[in-house]
Amino acid sequence: MDGTTPKRRRAPETRREEILQAASRLFGEQGYERTTTKQIAQAAGIAEGTIYKYFASKQELLFAFLESSVIEPLNAIISGMTGAPDEEVFATVILNRLDLWHERHEFVKVNIAEAFFNPQLAALIHEKLFRGGTRAMEQFVRGGIADGRFRDIDPGLVLRAVVGALFAFSILRDITGPDPHTREEQARELARFFLHGLRAPQPVEPPVTPLLPLALLW
Amino acid sequence: MDGTTPKRRRAPETRREEILQAASRLFGEQGYERTTTKQIAQAAGIAEGTIYKYFASKQELLFAFLESSVIEPLNAIISGMTGAPDEEVFATVILNRLDLWHERHEFVKVNIAEAFFNPQLAALIHEKLFRGGTRAMEQFVRGGIADGRFRDIDPGLVLRAVVGALFAFSILRDITGPDPHTREEQARELARFFLHGLRAPQPVEPPVTPLLPLALLW
Amino acid sequence: MDGTTPKRRRAPETRREEILQAASRLFGEQGYERTTTKQIAQAAGIAEGTIYKYFASKQELLFAFLESSVIEPLNAIISGMTGAPDEEVFATVILNRLDLWHERHEFVKVNIAEAFFNPQLAALIHEKLFRGGTRAMEQFVRGGIADGRFRDIDPGLVLRAVVGALFAFSILRDITGPDPHTREEQARELARFFLHGLRAPQPVEPPVTPLLPLALLW
Amino acid sequence: MDGTTPKRRRAPETRREEILQAASRLFGEQGYERTTTKQIAQAAGIAEGTIYKYFASKQELLFAFLESSVIEPLNAIISGMTGAPDEEVFATVILNRLDLWHERHEFVKVNIAEAFFNPQLAALIHEKLFRGGTRAMEQFVRGGIADGRFRDIDPGLVLRAVVGALFAFSILRDITGPDPHTREEQARELARFFLHGLRAPQPVEPPVTPLLPLALLW
């Protein structure tokens, strides 16, 4: 009804980005539901109404960031690195993801948390992020199985295990606690683990081990 | 005359439990923020105000359920199963967790989602659930390393990878899509994977493989 | 989030009525769109949220009043008055409507204004108020035509003209200005006008006619 | 290249008209409150801010249109038609109004709806439209009474009844439902009704009467 004192005309392309930045920071700190548009506006240094000049809804802010900061960069990242020993490939990719997820830590968190209860978002992540991974991992693993480098194993299982591990290392960090190693060490070690498992190179039939303690932890 | 038994004055200890049950089911289905106290009261067949006779706040409901339904039963579950081949141990434990998480699927979801943004809850989970796991896994892995069954590997990494995998299989299911195998198959296969990795039993030096496709996916 | 100091527990049946009264008064004074739920709450001496314990939405307030104050009384009004000269029937019914509309003046105004742009409400009014009127007027007029008391005329036209006149006398008052006569005089005069038109009289004494069907409709 | 002619710098007087046209169409379709300045700007092919170069406020748009599109043309319409049988006069005038209101249907709707709650607008309509009608109808009816063609009847009542009927036939159409007859039939039949009422005829042939003054008022 009133519309007083419009502040300042900003660089028009920057605005959108600023709002996105502010929103993703707050989402990351507090979760999507707990973050209000008022807070976002305040953090971006604009009026509440201005948000809606750039985004149709609060939810679109979530989707927009996922699109522009997770999905798009992903396509850009796919490049170079053609052939290399499995170990190297694994390590590189894992490191890459670890870095990305570390950097976007807070934001990935929200997306996951939201996706739990927002089928639309879950579907988006599934479509745009996971499906491609399935295909690539399938190729990679089936190739290895075909030429005898890998055991006959379900590629889906490998993908899930790898994604899960990355998940535990980057996103669940708050819960599992920090890992003392550098991300590069983590990547290299994880790659080795996924390739060789726990077993010593020359298998020895193991003596009995207690398992129950295991149960208590996660 | 019909289904609406006027539920007056139940066993006072049962009430608490009923509310907890109702709350955790709803939290699981819709997320914590999206579940209202009205819904909880309705589901528990009581008045809204009654909730506050048993719990100081909505948040306490979350904590209470974690305590009584996840942590306590966990301690009960830890039992028997002394010695057995690593593969068996692993498979059993994984299956056990997979089953538990499957059953509690919805609830674990909320706890994780909430823990992302609630340091108090994150600390609780870390303390009561994860720390114990760390100790046990440490024992298990260090034992294996000591007697030559396992490579020299960081037990923390193994734990994180295993937890992550379980996570991906049970909690991220909505995002990664369902796995076509039975939980038993999953458990056995995961155990084998964690023990042996991808590599074929008789190592073959791999030809070069393209890795980039891998990058595109998760 | 906070819910402080609940004021007072009122007579439970009264509340709904109080809110309805407050709403219809404000709607009448300012129009539907211009009346805010805050104002309604204030006028009813309650908190804003309380409105929504009794009505699902602001729009429902509009519909509820139409239902309870216009439609229901209409059915109650249909009574007694069986046979009487046309002139008496007409005058009575017109007076009755004139009184009702006068009393509800403000509220009818909103409903009409709203119905202009709200097809749902328009349909409701058409269904519940106008259709019945059509039927009754049809009977009345066709009866008169059949026994030679009335000219061969379209009953729909008569109904529209009568409703329109009532409309002009009660609702358009603000625009047409007030009429100096008492409502009874208006009613009698209108009845005569509708029966005889402008033309100077060539009176015919009418046989008795039942009037009640007429009452039910507009 | 396509339909988006960049409409830069039109004839400055045309602009005002274009905005008015756009506004009145939208007001008519959706009501005044529900029409946004953004929609008006879009419909007029201009920027939102430009509206305020021509009109001080949204409300002024309403007044401006009433002035320029209803009142002014009305004065132009008043013309010719000197003497003719009452029936002819009535029918002509009613048809004229019916046509005008039909054409302006949507706009009249808003004005009425608005006038209900806007005394300023109500007064304007009363002054400029209704008062003139009162005078003319007074002349017409008093003339008829004087020379014995009409019964002794209050001219105000006749005007109100006629306006109301027109109202019901053109504006309330959405509520009363459509009339199956042509507008010409309606006009003729209404004229007959107002002259003769419902009563079976004892016709008296009326002398000629002037009709034009009638046109100026409602």
Added chain:
DNA sequence: AATGAATGAGCATTCATTCAT
């Protein structure tokens, strides 16, 4: 002990209006 009516701050979103460009 249990109720559920009542609260009111808080939410996402809208929109007439302003003014730097």
Added chain:
DNA sequence: TATGAATGAATGCTCATTCAT
């Protein structure tokens, strides 16, 4: 002259929490 980005008060509605009954 015309623009449209920016404003921010205001809106309808929600919901955790309180407390008289």
